[in-house]
Structure formats: structure tokens, C-alpha cells
Amino acid sequence: MSHAIAVADITGLILAGGRGSRMGGVDKGLQPWRGQPLARQVLQRLRPQVGTVLLNANRHVEVYRGWGLPVLTDAAPDEFSGPLAGFLAGLQACVTPYLLTAPCDSPLLPTDLAARLGAALMESSARIALPRAGGRLQPVFCLMEASLRDDLGAFLQSGGRKIEHWTAQHPTAIVDFDDTHAFENINTPDDLQRLDADVSP
Ligand SMILES: Nc1nc2c(ncn2[C@@H]2O[C@H](COP(=O)(O)OP(=O)(O)OP(=O)(O)O)[C@@H](O)[C@H]2O)c(=O)[nH]1
């Protein structure tokens, strides 16, 4: 018996729906890092790990579509309800049993993220798997059963906004990763420079 989820059974979702306020209000996914838009760096790392990739954005939708990706907007794109609104759009669109999210601003995400989270899901009775690095949960990187879509819809409807508040309502497997740089995310123009200097390719 193999304790793995087939790659084809996972839809990847790049989360690029935020305001980027700490970056001056720009679309973070389109900011260049090592010569490419951040969200494209994420796409390169995520694509081999999943069967299909979707992208969630509320601005510059045509630019992202030009990359050949289906683009999902939040149900209420003007409200900026946070990443869970992106999770829900992904869950509603995905036709596979599992959805794996990754933010557009973490270009060094682990190349074995789906494999390790997937193995943890299979080996437990959990419905969600989250990575932890340097002792901190990284809930924006979330592998979940697609059948949680109605439950998440109800959580958002009732005003819930925090990923960890939602995941805490379901059995969740936690997977420790050693490489803390892998989850570094870029929030400010300074971060763009610093992450390039600190971490070799
Ligand atoms: N769909 C959707 N995604 C969001 C929203 N807000 C944040 N995100 C995503 O959640 C992830 C983490 O958010 P942050 O790093 O805080 O990004 P941000 O909100 O664009 O940046 P700040 O405005 O500076 O906080 C990123 O992948 C964002 O794109 C939202 O309202 N809707």
C-alpha cells in the first residue's frame, strides 16, 4: 500500500488576491524577483507537484490569464476578505479530491510540499495538512479535502476570516519542515532585496 496521494488528484491554487498594502498597494504576484514575477516563481515550483494549477487574483486578471492559468476571483472581490476567500474560490472550482494552496509571495516553497503533506494526510484521519517550520505553522500552505467546500463557505458566511480558526475545526495533520527559508514570504520592497541576498538559488 502506498501512502501517497496521486499528483493528478491535487489541484494547486496560487493565492494572489491580496491588497499588497505593505508593498505600496501593488499586485505582489507581479513584482519581479530574480528576473521573473513572483507568482511565476511560485508556479514553477508548484506545477510539478500537482495535476492542475489555478490562480486566485482580484486584479490584473488578464495578465495572469495570459500565463495560461485559469484565474478565479473572490466571490466579493472588493471586500478583500482574506486568503480564505481565495481558498473557497479554489474549492468551488476544483474537480479533484484535494486542493493545495500556496501564496504568490513565497518563491522558495518546498519542492516536496505536496508529497509530504499528502503522505501525512494519508497516514492519519486528518482532512487538512499544514506545514510547520521553525516552530511556526504556515497555514497559507494548506492541503485540504475538496469536500470541505461547503463547510468553509459557512465559516466565511458567519464572519470567520482566520485560516487557523477554520482549520482548528477539522482534524489537521502537521508536518515539520527543516528549511525555514522555504516559507519566507515577501511583504515589503525591502523583503524583495533581502530574500535575494540571503538565500542562494
Ligand atoms: N483571495 C484573497 N487573497 C488574499 C486576500 N488578502 C490576502 N490574500 C492572500 O493571502 C496571502 C497572504 O497575504 P499577505 O501576505 O498579507 O498579502 P497581502 O494581503 O496582499 O499584503 P498586505 O496587504 O501587505 O497584508 C497572499 O497570498 C495574498 O495574496 C484577499 O482579500 N483575498
Ligand SMILES: [Mg+2]
Ligand atoms: Mg494581508
